[in-house]
Amino acid sequence: MPANEMSVMDNKQAITEKQETTTAWEPKITAFVCNWCTYAGADLAGTSRMEYRPNVRIIKLPCTGRIDPLFIIKAFEKEADGVLVSGCHPGDCHYTTGNYHARRRWIAFKTLMEFVGIDMRRLHFSWVSASEAIKWVDLINNVTDEVKELGPFVEYKGLND
Amino acid sequence: MIRGSWFDSRFTINDSRNTNNDMEKALRQKAEELLEKGDVKVVLGYGWNRGKTRTTPVFITKPEDVEKLVFNPLCVNNLSLYLTRQYKDIQALGKPAIVAKGCDIRTIAVLIAEGQIERDNIVIIGMTCNGVVYKQELWKGKLSDDIMPTKCHNCDVRNPHLADYIIGDAVDFMPPEEPSGMVFDKIKELDTMEQDKRWEFWMEHFARCVKCYACSKICPLCYCERCIAEKNMPQWIETSAHPRGNLAWNLIRAMHLAGRCTFCGECERACPTDIPLNLINQKLAKEINDAFGYRAGYDEKEHPPLIVFNPDDQEDFIK
Numbered sequence: 378m379p380a381n382e383m384s385v386m387d388n389k390q391a392i393t394e395k396q397e398t399t400t401a402w403e404p405k406i407t408a409f410v411c412n413w414c415t416y417a418g419a420d421l422a423g424t425s426r427m428e429y430r431p432n433v434r435i436i437k438l439p440c441t442g443r444i445d446p447l448f449i450i451k452a453f454e455k456e457a458d459g460v461l462v463s464g465c466h467p468g469d470c471h472y473t474t475g476n477y478h479a480r481r482r483w484i485a486f487k488t489l490m491e492f493v494g495i496d497m498r499r500l501h502f503s504w505v506s507a508s509e510a511i512k513w514v515d516l517i518n519n520v521t522d523e524v525k526e527l528g529p530f531v532e533y534k535g536l537n538d
Numbered sequence: 539m540i541r542g543s544w545f546d547s548r549f550t551i552n553d554s555r556n557t558n559n560d561m562e563k564a565l566r567q568k569a570e571e572l573l574e575k576g577d578v579k580v581v582l583g584y585g586w587n588r589g590k591t592r593t594t595p596v597f598i599t600k601p602e603d604v605e606k607l608v609f610n611p612l613c614v615n616n617l618s619l620y621l622t623r624q625y626k627d628i629q630a631l632g633k634p635a636i637v638a639k640g641c642d643i644r645t646i647a648v649l650i651a652e653g654q655i656e657r658d659n660i661v662i663i664g665m666t667c668n669g670v671v672y673k674q675e676l677w678k679g680k681l682s683d684d685i686m687p688t689k690c691h692n693c694d695v696r697n698p699h700l701a702d703y704i705i706g707d708a709v710d711f712m713p714p715e716e717p718s719g720m721v722f723d724k725i726k727e728l729d730t731m732e733q734d735k736r737w738e739f740w741m742e743h744f745a746r747c748v749k750c751y752a753c754s755k756i757c758p759l760c761y762c763e764r765c766i767a768e769k770n771m772p773q774w775i776e777t778s779a780h781p782r783g784n785l786a787w788n789l790i791r792a793m794h795l796a797g798r799c800t801f802c803g804e805c806e807r808a809c810p811t812d813i814p815l816n817l818i819n820q821k822l823a824k825e826i827n828d829a830f831g832y833r834a835g836y837d838e839k840e841h842p843p844l845i846v847f848n849p850d851d852q853e854d855f856i857k
Contacts, residue, residue: 446789446790446793447766447774447775447786447790450785450786450789450790451774451786454782454786467849468849474847477847477848477849477851478844478845478847480847480851480853480856481829481830481843481844481846481847481851482844483853483855483856484825484829484851484853485793485796485797485822485825485826485829485844486793486796487855488821488822488825489789489792489793489796489818489821489822490789491733492728492729492736492818492821492822493736493737493740493785493789493818494733494734494735494736494737494738494739494740495733495737496733497855501857502855502856502857503856503857504856504857516857532734532737536741536780536781536782536785537782
């Protein structure tokens with residue numbers, strides 16, 4: 378093999394290796410939030426120009442009562458590494474009682490997910506109001522860091538093969 | 539409590555082909571009376587199969603057919619399934635009377651609580667019960683502790699709690715204070731396992747799922763006319779027997795029964811691949827009882843826990 382060709386190949390290899398090391402794995406977090414509190418809180422964080430981890434994909438729903446456990450399962454199926462569910466504080470629901478219903482559902486659902494062996498550090502529940510932009514920023518940063526430490530959700534992704 | 543002592547000789551049905559015991563006589567008499575008077579149009583009960591090796595559901599519409607009715611420890615089926623709206627042909631027959639053990643009556647109570655049937659539109663013939671066999675093929679002519687399912691060892695409704703007529707003498711049996719038996723022991727064992735071991739355990743079991751939906755078809759409380767598994771716009775649950783869809787299906791099936799499952803155990807009995815569905819159902823039932831103090835099937839006037847709420851519900855994981 379001519380020397381110049383060799384050096385080109387080496388160079389290519391070096392570049393791909395470098396890319397692999399610099400583009401470190403980043404977790405995908407799916408956040409199911411309610412329209413009236415948490416989404417507004419996230420919006421406030423944005424308009425206040427607060428910075429937080431860009432790993433989160435926000436899915437807005439009318440109310441936490443609208444969040445079916447299937448959504449969470451679907452998020453994991455679509456290769457989310459972590460899921461966050463957030464809505465109005467108890468008593469603050471725009472529809473009066475949606476989050477009370479959701480809370481009951483989550484109590485059951487969390488038990489179920491734990492029982493089948495899902496790491497609960499990948500599934501977070503929170504109350505974030507429209508004024509709690511700082512809480513939202515901290516929450517996203519903490520969840521992202523925690524999931525990043527755990528690495529990709531290989532158990533669930535392994536089911537796709 | 540000494541297990542076995544409750545098994546009084548008065549109730550012993552040593553010969554599975556014995557059709558002349560007192561309970562059966564009383565049951566047939568009652569069925570005949572109800573049909574003759576025209577109080578009911580059909581009696582849902584148990585009858586022998588052709589080889590008299592198993593019992594099978596029978597639907598008696600004529601008073602002269604009541605001789606077909608039997609009752610013995612082989613009567614495992616939960617007949618309340620036939621009260622649900624998926625059996626329109628049975629509903630078309632007219633007002634039913636149902637032969638039900640205490641555990642079946644729990645399911646009927648949930649169906650009433652959920653507005654699926656009206657209490658006045660059915661006649662419940664409650665049977666006192668000393669336990670049934672876990673699977674009919676285990677029957678060797680005598681009922682013993684080791685062939686009874688976990689639900690029977692923990693049964694507190696051996697004397698029917700909601701019935702128009704009660705057939706059989708009162709049974710004196712106190713269930714253990716702390717639920718025990720195979721299902722509950724396994725739940726405890728799983729709870730102490732590492733989380734990744736639990737995952738392995740369930741993935742191993744769910745891998746066998748063939749998506750036959752027998753668990754859902756036999757469940758008296760899976761009465762939706764269109765199941766979420768049948769909806770494909772969007773396709774929420776994959777229909778192929780693939781690990782990913784199997785997990786989604788089994789999680790959602792369990793979730794939809796949270797706070798409603800009465801532990802009749804029919805899903806696990808119907809499962810062709812022996813997935814331990816009772817474990818997952820009972821784990822949720824226990825959590826619902828701990829969190830909301832509710833046990834399904836005892837009060838037909840109380841709403842199921844997941845359709846109501848209490849502003850003071852306690853949890854420690856929502857940050």
